[in-house]
Amino acid sequence: MDKQILHYSSNHFSFVHMVTEPPTDVATHIHDCYEMFYFISGxxxxxIEGQAYKLRPYDLIITNSKELHRIVFLSKASYERKYIHFKPEYVSPYQTEQYNLLAYIEKRKLGCFNMIPAKNVLDNGIGELWENIEKASLDPAPESQILMKIFFIQMLIKINQHLSKYNNPVVDSHKDDQKIAAILDFINNHLEEKITLDSLQERFFVNKYYLCHLFKRNTGFTVIEYITYKRIMRAMELLVAGKPALNVAHSVGFGDYSTFFKAFKKITGYSPKRVINN
Known part of the structure; x- marks a missing residue:
C-alpha cells in the first residue's frame, strides 16, 4: 500500500515523498521529463539501460527522458523514496552560453553516471538542499516557490560539480557488460529496422537463448520488451516534433499502424494523436 507523505506540483516541476509497504515490482514506465530519485529505505x-544499481539509503539516481529504467524488489522491506520530476523549461531562464545546468543529465551515454552514492550526496550538500526543497514546498509563504527553485538550481550545480570529477560511472560490473552494451547501442541506433532474436544472434555471435538470459540479467528487461519501449520513446519525440503518426509508426520500426497504436496506447495510456494535439 502506498502512503503519500508529500506531493507538490507546479508548472514543469513536481516533488513526491512516498512510502510503500509491502512493495511490488514497479512496472516498466517512461517519462517525458527528467527524474531525480532519492532512495531512503528498502x-x-x-x-537503467543495462546497468544494475543495488541501492543503499541516500543514494541518488538521475535519469533523463531517453533512459529506460525498472525497479525490482529483493524483499518485502518497507520502500521509502523521494523523487523530483522536472522539464528543461523549469530551469531554462538560468541557462547561459557558458554554463549548461543540464549538461551531465542530457549528454551522458545512456546508463552511465546515473548514480551518486550516499556519501557524496551528503558530503556535497545535495541531501541538505533536498531537505530545503521539501521544507519550502510545505511553506505557504509567497516566496516559497522562488526558494524551491533557488535550492533546486543549487542542487543541479552541486551534481554537475560532483560528476565532473569522474571518468567512470559507479555501477555493478558484469563480465558480459561489453556484449550487452554493444547490443543496446545497436538497438538504439537501428530502431527503424526489423530487429529479431535471430538477427541479434547472427550479428553478435551469441546463442539467442543465452542472449535472452544475459539481457534480462543485465537490464531487467526482455529483449523484445526493451525494443518496444525504446521505439515508443522515440515515437514520442517525433510526435512532439510534429511528425504525422502514420509516418512515425514506420520510422520507428512498426510494420503497420495498428500494431504501433496498440503498443503506444498500452505503454503510455493514451493515443498518438493526443501527443500531437497537445
Whole structure:
C-alpha cells in the first residue's frame, strides 16, 4: 500500500515523498521529463539501460527522458523514496552560453553516471538542499516557490560539480557488460529496422537463448520488451516534433499502424494523436 507523505506540483516541476509497504515490482514506465530519485529505505535493484544499481539509503539516481529504467524488489522491506520530476523549461531562464545546468543529465551515454552514492550526496550538500526543497514546498509563504527553485538550481550545480570529477560511472560490473552494451547501442541506433532474436544472434555471435538470459540479467528487461519501449520513446519525440503518426509508426520500426497504436496506447495510456494535439 502506498502512503503519500508529500506531493507538490507546479508548472514543469513536481516533488513526491512516498512510502510503500509491502512493495511490488514497479512496472516498466517512461517519462517525458527528467527524474531525480532519492532512495531512503528498502531492498531493491534499480536497472537503467543495462546497468544494475543495488541501492543503499541516500543514494541518488538521475535519469533523463531517453533512459529506460525498472525497479525490482529483493524483499518485502518497507520502500521509502523521494523523487523530483522536472522539464528543461523549469530551469531554462538560468541557462547561459557558458554554463549548461543540464549538461551531465542530457549528454551522458545512456546508463552511465546515473548514480551518486550516499556519501557524496551528503558530503556535497545535495541531501541538505533536498531537505530545503521539501521544507519550502510545505511553506505557504509567497516566496516559497522562488526558494524551491533557488535550492533546486543549487542542487543541479552541486551534481554537475560532483560528476565532473569522474571518468567512470559507479555501477555493478558484469563480465558480459561489453556484449550487452554493444547490443543496446545497436538497438538504439537501428530502431527503424526489423530487429529479431535471430538477427541479434547472427550479428553478435551469441546463442539467442543465452542472449535472452544475459539481457534480462543485465537490464531487467526482455529483449523484445526493451525494443518496444525504446521505439515508443522515440515515437514520442517525433510526435512532439510534429511528425504525422502514420509516418512515425514506420520510422520507428512498426510494420503497420495498428500494431504501433496498440503498443503506444498500452505503454503510455493514451493515443498518438493526443501527443500531437497537445
Amino acid at each position: 531492498d531493491l535493484t534499480y536497472y
